[in-house]
Amino acid sequence: xxxxxxxxxxxxxxxxxxxxxxxxxxxxxxxxxxxxxxxxxxxxxxxxxxxxxxxxxxxxxxxxxxxxxxxxxxxxxxxxxxxxxxxxxxxxxxxxxxxxxxxxxxxxxxxxxxxxxxxxxxxxxxxxxxxxxxxxxxxxxxxxxxxxxxxxxxxxxxxxxxxxxxx
Numbered sequence: 001x002x003x004x005x006x007x008x009x010x011x012x013x014x015x016x017x018x019x020x021x022x023x024x025x026x027x028x029x030x031x032x033x034x035x036x037x038x039x040x041x042x043x044x045x046x047x048x049x050x051x052x053x054x055x056x057x058x059x060x061x062x063x064x065x066x067x068x069x070x071x072x073x074x075x076x077x078x079x080x081x082x083x084x085x086x087x088x089x090x091x092x093x094x095x096x097x098x099x100x101x102x103x104x105x106x107x108x109x110x111x112x113x114x115x116x117x118x119x120x121x122x123x124x125x126x127x128x129x130x131x132x133x134x135x136x137x138x139x140x141x142x143x144x145x146x147x148x149x150x151x152x153x154x155x156x157x158x159x160x161x162x163x164x165x166x167x
Contacts, residue, residue, distance in 0.1 A: 005039050007064055011057040025056035101134035113141045
């Protein structure tokens with residue numbers, strides 16, 4: 001596993017940020033940022049420094065510090081709301097991890113699958129089952145969707161013809 005300095009450099013490169021731009025965003029000096037990247041400060045990363053870097057880079061604190069968890073903060077990609085801070089749109093998903101899963105899947109899964117996923121109620125409706133549950137459920141929905149599309153009974157030509165009565 002790479003060290004935090006390597007992850008810092010990777011996140012900066014992914015966002016095309018120079019040391020001076022990251023310094024401006026964090027309030028640190030560019031010399032301090034460069035010393036962090038060059039491992040001049042040793043292996044220890046103060047928590048407050050890590051938090052400011054992660055926030056400025058749009059990465060999760062856990063990923064920056066330890067390399068575990070998702071790199072991107074999904075709340076930056078797709079807004080996650082709690083029921084008590086409803087957005088102006090009025091839409092709040094009762095299951096925030098479903099919102100995260102949709103953010104991950106939106107560009108690779110058919111819109112019909114996403115719409116179907118939004119209607120699913122988990123086995124225990126009072127508890128959010130977690131992102132993996134929603135991703136697995138979306139995979140099953142996508143498999144079913146492909147099977148339906150491949151079924152000749154659901155093709156466009158068949159849908160327009162009236163059904164014949166069985167004798």
